[in-house]
Amino acid sequence: MTQQSTHIATVKTTYTRAAFLLWALLSLSIFCFSNALHASSIKDLKSQQISEILFNIHAYYVDDLSLQKTPHYTYSNQQVEVLLEQLDPYSKYLNENDLNALFNNTNGQYTGVGIEVKNIDEHITIVDVVKNSPAKDVGILAGDIIVSVNNKSTQAQSLEHVAALIKDPSFNTVAISISRKGYQQPLNFAVKRSEINLESATSELLESGAGYLAIHNFSNHTLHEVALHVAALKNDYRTPLKGLVIDLRDNPGGTLQSAVAVSDLFLQSGTIVTTKGRYYDANQAYYAKRxxxxxxxxxxxxxxENSASAAEILAAALKDNKRATVVGNQSYGKGSVQSLIPLGDGNTALKLTTAKYFTPSGASIEGVGITPDVAIAQATLSQSNKAVIIKNKQNKNTPQLKSEILGDLQLVKAKQLLSMQ
Incomplete structure (x- = not known):
């Protein structure tokens, strides 16, 4: 079974140039973008912007390139294309829409329908529906298979193509036809895009007196949300928690600051992460406070395998400082840090890899990932499946087979390990 995943969203926000510059200087973002800074994205840029891109690569890119070997450089478009091909997959030119999307994601917001889809066995399958989203309101469920979007068939189409159909700006309301188990005919839904506030963390109380905390991404609000969830778990049980399961599966990452701050919540001392790059400020070390x-x-x-960047920072910080046992699959392996550098009037930017991060043990996970202490491989489960295992009971509104209920071997193992401590 092959799986790919994406969130379906379009975004819009506003910001001032001053705020943008401050964010660029203070925040090293580590979002998992998959597109490189290809030459096609700069064909319409003015020569001044191209000069800015070249200067910033020369000054700040994490690796030493041929561009950086001479103080005098004038590049033709063809030479720029060759240079850009040398950059890593996370360095990217951001136009105004891309930049808005990045800021909104960092602030835990986006405008869209509120579904996460994966290509499972050549079917575009909805694997999660965001709480308080338009898709949730109209009754779309995890497990539904998308048959068509705006009357265009999704059969044999790529995940990217289906995402583009759902995000098509010429349709304010998206017509989604789905196939659902137990129904012979497709079900049709009209879903209107709206602004969605994303929860970066959710929690449940385990029957053993331990807690379950799922962190879905690392935004500017994650520290606050995690602290509130842990406090609520303590209050629910009315005694100190006997332990905590932190679920970072399918967490694509977020901001470095957020990962460091959340790690610090659970550590008394020790190194959280270090970053190393070519320019002075890219070399930093972050330590836990008491x-x-x-x-x-x-x-x-x-x-x-989908736990990446900021999620890997948290997992490595707790593992290397002997604060947690890590269970599951080898993680994604994104060990680089990106900085936002404004271009021109600040409506566009260069997202450039400026450093690599290293775990407390001094290891780089780039392309390798974090090795769990207890390796258990399995397919990703929906949040509803996880909730069934957490509470050891079946939700009458989401009937599931016994094999599905018992399918989250990693969560079952986590509960077992906590009960032994």
Whole structure:
């Protein structure tokens, strides 16, 4: 079974140039973008912007390139194309729409329908529906298979093509036809895009007196959300938690600052992460301050092949400092840090890899990932499946087979390990 995943969203926001510059200087973002800074994205740029791109690559790119070997450089379009092909997949020119999307994601917001889809066995399958989203409101469910979008068939189409259909700006309301188990005919939904506030964390209380905390991404609000969830878990049980499962599976990352701050919640001391690059400010070390929110209660961290960047920073920080046991699959392996550099009037930017990060043990995970302490491979489950296992009961509104209920071997193992401590 092959799987690919994407969130369906379009975004819009506003910001001032001053705020943008401050964010660029203070925040090293580590979002997992898959498109490189290809030459096709700069064909319409003015020569001044191209000169800015070349200067910033010369000054700040993490690796030494041929461009950086001479102080005097004038590049033709063809030479620029050759240079850009040498950059890593995370360095990217951001036009105004791309930049808006990045800021909104960092702030936990986007405008869209609110579904996550994967290509599963050549079917575009909805694997998660965002809480308080238009898709949730009209009754779309995880497990639904998309048959058509705006009367265009999705059969044999790529994930990217279907995402483009759903994001087509010429349609304010998206017509989605789905196939659902138990129904002979497709179900049709009209879903109007709206602004969605994303929860970066959710939690449940385990029957054993331990807690379950799922962190879905690392935004500017994640530290606050995680702290509130842990406090609520403590209050629900009315005694200190006996342990905590931190689920980082399918977490694509987020901001470096957020990952460091959340790691610090659970550590009394030790290195969280270090970054190293060519220019002075890219070389940083982040250390934990005294104060463990769990007061030493055991932690199990769940990761899989889609846990990346900021999620890997948290997992490695807790693992290397002997604060948690990591369970699951080898993680994605994104060990680079990107900085936002404004171009021109600040409506566009260069997202450039300026440093590599290293775990407390001094290892780079780029292209390697984090190796779990307890390796258990499995397919990704929906949040509804996880909720069934967490509570050891079946939701009458989401009937599931016994094999599906027992399918989250990683979560079951995490609960078992906590019960032994």
């Amino acid at each position: 104060g463990d929110i769990l007061k030493g209660a055991p932690i199990i961290v769940l990761i899989n």
